[in-house]
Amino acid sequence: MAEVFLPPGVRYECVQCGECCRALEVWLTDAEAERLRQAQWPPEVGSPANLTRKLRGRGPHRWRLRPLPIGACRFLTTDNLCLVHQRLGYAAKPFAGRLFPFSFVLTPVGTFVGVRFECPSVVRGVGRPLDELRPHIRRLLDEYVRTYSPPREGPRVRFFGRYELSWRDILRLEDQLLAFLNDRDLTVREGLLAGLRLVRRFASEALRGGEGRRIGVDPGEALAQSETPEATATERVLARLLAASYAGATPHAYREWPFLRRMGWRLRGPARRLAIAVGLGAVSLPRLGRRVLLKEIREVAVGKLGPDSEAMLRRYYVAKVASQGFFGLGCFGRSFAEGFDALAASYWVVMWLARASAVAHGRIEPKADDLEYAIRTLDHSYNHLPEFRGARERVRSALFWNWWTSEKLLSEGD
Numbered sequence: 001m002a003e004v005f006l007p008p009g010v011r012y013e014c015v016q017c018g019e020c021c022r023a024l025e026v027w028l029t030d031a032e033a034e035r036l037r038q039a040q041w042p043p044e045v046g047s048p049a050n051l052t053r054k055l056r057g058r059g060p061h062r063w064r065l066r067p068l069p070i071g072a073c074r075f076l077t078t079d080n081l082c083l084v085h086q087r088l089g090y091a092a093k094p095f096a097g098r099l100f101p102f103s104f105v106l107t108p109v110g111t112f113v114g115v116r117f118e119c120p121s122v123v124r125g126v127g128r129p130l131d132e133l134r135p136h137i138r139r140l141l142d143e144y145v146r147t148y149s150p151p152r153e154g155p156r157v158r159f160f161g162r163y164e165l166s167w168r169d170i171l172r173l174e175d176q177l178l179a180f181l182n183d184r185d186l187t188v189r190e191g192l193l194a195g196l197r198l199v200r201r202f203a204s205e206a207l208r209g210g211e212g213r214r215i216g217v218d219p220g221e222a223l224a225q226s227e228t229p230e231a232t233a234t235e236r237v238l239a240r241l242l243a244a245s246y247a248g249a250t251p252h253a254y255r256e257w258p259f260l261r262r263m264g265w266r267l268r269g270p271a272r273r274l275a276i277a278v279g280l281g282a283v284s285l286p287r288l289g290r291r292v293l294l295k296e297i298r299e300v301a302v303g304k305l306g307p308d309s310e311a312m313l314r315r316y317y318v319a320k321v322a323s324q325g326f327f328g329l330g331c332f333g334r335s336f337a338e339g340f341d342a343l344a345a346s347y348w349v350v351m352w353l354a355r356a357s358a359v360a361h362g363r364i365e366p367k368a369d370d371l372e373y374a375i376r377t378l379d380h381s382y383n384h385l386p387e388f389r390g391a392r393e394r395v396r397s398a399l400f401w402n403w404w405t406s407e408k409l410l411s412e413g414d
């Protein structure tokens, strides 16, 4: 049986907060949709004809469960339990609901398990170590493979451009990235910066036809490089636009809204992006519950983070690197180097969101609660953003976002 790799340091136990049932779309196979339509439900769930929406395309997900217009799953009870689970049993729940917060990347060397940090239990690091949940995760994986026949990564990984590496080399490189991130003498920001420099150096050596294979590098050596220039005004605008994209992901009940509300959202989206990009005016961000003045965000200092905040960030980035979800099939076919660059850039976004949360709570510097908000908001959209997907966005980032942009942003720290 193929090996299953779990991200280190992650804990999980559902605390029945119902957050995932309010935030995520539920995709259904034909059999799941039929099962839900055939069962008897109380009137507040809606008529069988109204439960599901047919999707275009030919994948195994042929249907989408229609959420309530307020955004929640229509089977979520007032005490945050699942009505399908209560009435028909755990096994009858749609697979998407049972799978959360896990995801899988299938490779020739084994399956790597990813975890959604949108879940409060995961982001706070409370619950059972994943190793104790291994049998449960394995059962989910078996069902996932059986039902969806998911695509698998090939024997070689696109590292950068057309240059490829074997999985063995990729894992060696990742060991080094994880060593940087786990090094308690470095902050997470420094660990990502060291990783970014290592990946860049590795890529440029490889592209020049050099060895490019000296993977074991001392973090001091990776960090001790000539000074990085300051980010330009354009790069700062791009970074804020990225933050705006992460913070403004379309709510999953969007398609259920009445026409005028949908139009209002569509019109507000670009206005909000523009305001965030230039840093002027005020915006409402998801889950913050109040508008924040954008100039106030700039005034929030990001000095040394507290130990709880650092630990949360470390858990997040270690899990992301270890789960292989930041490149390849897990991330719209991005190469390893591009994917790591985007992952490192997300640190700037996390800090921007944490500062926005600090403003909303009247704090002068971000605390662990702000970091939790920021990571959960980021991870809601991570790997789902059009920035990583559409050809137009790819061209835009190729033109304006270069190799050094993330490094400059990380060097400054905020």
Ligand code: SF4
Pocket (backbone or CB within 6 Å): 013, 014, 015, 016, 017, 018, 019, 020, 021, 100, 101, 118, 119, 120, 121
């Ligand atoms: S978000 Fe996490 S803790 Fe909350 S209901 Fe979903 S799985 Fe459970």
